[in-house]
């Protein structure tokens with residue numbers, strides 16, 4: 426009994442002493458804080474301690490002592506003040522003030538000091554520098570492009586890239602861009618935008634230039650003319666670096682001629698014939714060269730008529746007749762037309778062309794669009810036909826027109842199926858050999874004759890090649 430009561434007594438005494446000791450020991454009442462604020466602001470970092478007693482309070486930044494409550498003589502850095510209530514004040518904040526600050530309570534031996542960490546983050550608006558710093562990247566078509574933006578700011582900015590008014594869809598907010606310049610339209614301005622939510626986003630611009638071989642195009646690679654008139658052929662050239670453009674005629678560099686002038690405005694290059702001479706007809710080449718490469722376009726100056734153009738009209742179809750209307754543009758009077766037609770069945774091999782020779786009207790005014798019509802009669806009803814037309818003037822035969830496909834009226838053919846379309850697909854075009862064969866066959870208008878001549882021609886060609 427006695428022993429146990431002594432034990433309880435000792436026990437209670439021990440608990441009381443430890444409680445007293447803990448109560449008497451200094452303890453932080455303030456809690457660790459991170460202060461995020463802007464440049465030039467003032468920040469107060471608290472260090473409120475219960476039971477501080479005579480213990481000393483010190484403020485540290487890394488291993489640098491900032492202030493000591495026991496030594497007012499210690500040289501606190503400029504802009505830093507420790508108040509009597511142990512609060513640390515940092516004024517006129519600068520970027521370099523970002524970091525951890527430690528409040529330390531130094532206790533007499535054998536007790537270790539106790540400490541609490543605070544942090545200041547001086548928010549800083551983003552800034553950005555392009556790489557390369559010149560803001561210019563020059564590559565050749567097909568080369569790899571490398572560009573980057575170096576951003577700073579607190580917190581660290583995220584980078585987005587914008588080109589041609591659109592944000593690049595990248596997997597991450599990468600400061601570096603790497604891609605292959607495989608299309609010259611990728612040239613232009615690349616802007617990187619650095620933002621961190623503080624102030625305005627910062628921007629840097631990089632200009633990408635892609636050097637590429639000349640690209641040569643032409644509106645018309647066949648130009649109709651006639652002796653005595655004015656004519657022009659032209660080509661468009663784009664290139665970087667700028668291309669040198671030459672005109673060639675029938676593969677020879679074009680000699681300077683009295684009646685021919687060359688002009689050049691922006692990317693358009695023109696060859697002007699003030700009065701065309703018969704010797705001017707031929708193939709001209711617009712050839713552009715820069716140090717990346719060479720390209721060209723061929724343009725023919727010709728006296729033959731422009732290919733005729735059929736007028737599309739489906740109201741003129743009846744069961745057995747079909748009226749064709751076409752327009753043709755020729756500076757020299759048209760002498761005659763060759764109208765070629767054949768039946769068309771979808772999915773089957775078309776039959777041979779039937780040729781009709783149509784003499785030109787009188788009253789042809791050279792240099793004007795000339796309209797002519799012709800009615801095909803004796804056609805099968807409810808059938809589809811194809812037709813094409815060639816015109817001849819003093820310089821020869823024009824190229825065939827686009828193929829026109831039309832249907833005759835009849836049972837099982839709805840009105841809307843008479844709609845005529847001009848086929849421009851390559852497979853509907855007459856082959857040059859086909860045209861030559863038809864034109865050679867001047868006196869032959871019947872289907873059977875055309876067949877025989879066609880077969881003979883093929884046989885002759887086969888024999889010639891063996």
Ligand SMILES: *[C@@H]1O[C@H](CO)[C@@H](O)[C@H](O)[C@H]1NC(C)=O
Pocket residue numbers: 463464465
């Ligand atoms: C901070 O003060 C400096 C000097 O007065 C000034 O140049 C700077 O623009 C100020 N910064 C901000 C964010 O106001």
Ligand SMILES: *[C@@H]1O[C@H](CO)[C@@H](O)[C@H](O)[C@H]1NC(C)=O
Pocket residue numbers: 495496497498
């Ligand atoms: C502070 O500096 C003054 C004058 O230099 C001196 O008299 C005083 O003793 C110093 N106090 C402490 C705590 O060192």
Ligand SMILES: *[C@@H]1O[C@H](CO)[C@@H](O)[C@H](O)[C@H]1NC(C)=O
Pocket residue numbers: 508509510511512
């Ligand atoms: C500590 O002192 C500073 C300066 O006098 C004062 O601004 C701050 O409010 C004080 N803090 C407390 C908790 O009294």
Ligand SMILES: *[C@@H]1O[C@H](CO)[C@@H](O)[C@H](O)[C@H]1NC(C)=O
Pocket residue numbers: 608609610
């Ligand atoms: C280049 O890009 C343009 C525009 O995006 C596109 O129309 C063109 O087809 C591209 N050219 C090639 C060769 O890929």
Ligand SMILES: *[C@@H]1O[C@H](CO)[C@@H](O)[C@H](O)[C@H]1NC(C)=O
Pocket residue numbers: 743744745746802803
């Ligand atoms: C079709 O042609 C024939 C003979 O030329 C003519 O008699 C007939 O009236 C024409 N029909 C139509 C609808 O044009």
